[in-house]
Amino acid sequence: MSDQPIIRRRQVKTGISDERVNNAKTQSQYQPYKDAAWGFINHWYPALFSEELKEDEVEGIQICGIPIALRRVDGKIYALKDQCLHRGVRLSEKPMCFNKKTISCWYHGFTFDLEDGNLSTIVANPDDKLIGTTGITSYPVQEVAGMIFVFVREDDFPLDEVPPLADDLPFRFPENSERFPHPLWPASPSLLDENAIALGMHRTGYGNWRIACENGFDNAHILVHKDNSIVHVNEWVLPLGILPASDDCITVVEDEKGPKGMMQWLFTDKWQPVLENEELGLKVDGVNGRFYRTSVVLPGVLMVENWPGEHMVQYEWYVPVTDDVHEYWEVIVRVCNTPEELEKHKYRFDRVYKPLALHGFNDCDIYAREAMQNFYADGSGWDDEQLVATDISPITWRKLSSRWNRGIAKPGRGVDGAVKDTSLRFKRTADGIGPQYKVIKIVEE
Numbered sequence: 369m370s371d372q373p374i375i376r377r378r379q380v381k382t383g384i385s386d387e388r389v390n391n392a393k394t395q396s397q398y399q400p401y402k403d404a405a406w407g408f409i410n411h412w413y414p415a416l417f418s419e420e421l422k423e424d425e426v427e428g429i430q431i432c433g434i435p436i437a438l439r440r441v442d443g444k445i446y447a448l449k450d451q452c453l454h455r456g457v458r459l460s461e462k463p464m465c466f467n468k469k470t471i472s473c474w475y476h477g478f479t480f481d482l483e484d485g486n487l488s489t490i491v492a493n494p495d496d497k498l499i500g501t502t503g504i505t506s507y508p509v510q511e512v513a514g515m516i517f518v519f520v521r522e523d524d525f526p527l528d529e530v531p532p533l534a535d536d537l538p539f540r541f542p543e544n545s546e547r548f549p550h551p552l553w554p555a556s557p558s559l560l561d562e563n564a565i566a567l568g569m570h571r572t573g574y575g576n577w578r579i580a581c582e583n584g585f586d587n588a589h590i591l592v593h594k595d596n597s598i599v600h601v602n603e604w605v606l607p608l609g610i611l612p613a614s615d616d617c618i619t620v621v622e623d624e625k626g627p628k629g630m631m632q633w634l635f636t637d638k639w640q641p642v643l644e645n646e647e648l649g650l651k652v653d654g655v656n657g658r659f660y661r662t663s664v665v666l667p668g669v670l671m672v673e674n675w676p677g678e679h680m681v682q683y684e685w686y687v688p689v690t691d692d693v694h695e696y697w698e699v700i701v702r703v704c705n706t707p708e709e710l711e712k713h714k715y716r717f718d719r720v721y722k723p724l725a726l727h728g729f730n731d732c733d734i735y736a737r738e739a740m741q742n743f744y745a746d747g748s749g750w751d752d753e754q755l756v757a758t759d760i761s762p763i764t765w766r767k768l769s770s771r772w773n774r775g776i777a778k779p780g781r782g783v784d785g786a787v788k789d790t791s792l793r794f795k796r797t798a799d800g801i802g803p804q805y806k807v808i809k810i811v812e813e
């Protein structure tokens with residue numbers, strides 16, 4: 369270690385107190401975050417869209433370095449650790465289910481109860497003394513608005529202490545309308561509202577989940593969206609950036625019950641939109657105000673209210689898969705009370721929001737996140753970055769998530785991506801298959 373101060377930066381005059389400066393003392397307040405390369409464990413994460421798991425199907429995914437197999441039986445979804453306790457293969461690679469209650473390992477037949485993961489029999493060793501004495505971890509599952517959520521827990525996290533899904537979802541309205549008034553747009557819908565529908569997509573992001581997450585609510589990064597079609601076709605006024613103008617520009621929410629996170633008071637006098645940089649001759653044109661507001665809650669869920677249109681909200685998750693791969697979820701939530709409304713919304717989603725917002729606009733976020741990855745890959749980026757006033761947002765997030773996460777995920781063991789230089793990985797790369805979120809099923813000729 370050198371005795372140099374960790375961060376050297378210029379002083380900024382924006383009304384932000386010295387408390388906000390990212391010095392060694394500040395950094396020590398978010399050491400748990402710096403340690404969370406594999407994610408925060410013991411939280412709810414999206415696993416699949418409902419339509420990705422049809423009746424009797426089995427899919428394998430990986431979250432926070434934990435392999436998870438999902439199976440739907442009679443509509444209900446079960447989730448078990450996707451790692452056979454015999455010799456460690458993934459059950460989902462070649463799903464083998466002889467009844468509605470169990471899943472069997474395709475290799476030597478260890479058979480697990482879907483409800484609790486207990487070893488209920490072994491195909492060719494039905495009297496073995498191991499039966500009934502051991503098992504694999506099971507994970508609570510909840511399906512809402514077309515999405516499947518899994519509570520990704522440590523093996524010994526007690527099932528009776530699993531918090532409600534609502535604790536790991538964005539702030540809800542109208543119950544928070546008084547606390548976070550929103551005069552510029554209607555109350556934002558929530559995934560948990562009646563008749564809410566989640567339309568969206570998820571894709572694999574190459575980079576650490578924290579880099580991706582911080583990009584979502586970074587008020588200077590909107591520069592990357594300067595040339596996006598959706599902005600220009602709508603003649604939106606999208607600022608070059610938004611500067612904090614007061615110490616209370618962010619409210620940290622740490623209520624005993626409910627989500628822990630932060631709300632940014634965008635488009636109030638607590639933040640100053642930057643519309644011009646004289647030195648560079650840059651000026652924002654556009655005639656239509658596009659007001660939105662970003663907030664983030666644990667374990668890393670972004671909410672963009674009033675985006676990409678009225679009466680809707682965009683949620684994003686950056687689900688850790690390994691320490692350098694995450695699954696990027698982009699979901700638009702809207703309440704559709706009639707089949708006609710739903711059909712109209714789906715039509716617009718397919719033709720406008722998906723191509724222009726979730727792709728076009730958010731594709732820029734993806735390349736920006738990938739461009740940061742090498743700087744942070746070995747962990748030294750957290751010490752070498754030199755932050756400015758707008759970075760109050762990630763700093764506040766790092767501190768609050770360090771305080772309120774329910775556990776730091778350990779590096780994955782025996783899972784894809786934990787060891788990066790295996791011959792298996794090279795073989796897949798040579799076959800044109802990069803790191804993936806979903807398990808690739810074994811194909812028999």
Ligand code: FES
Binds near residue numbers: 455456476477478
């Ligand atoms: S590895 Fe699963 S039964 Fe042997």
Ligand SMILES: [Fe+2]
Binds near residue numbers: 583593
């Ligand atoms: Fe963005």
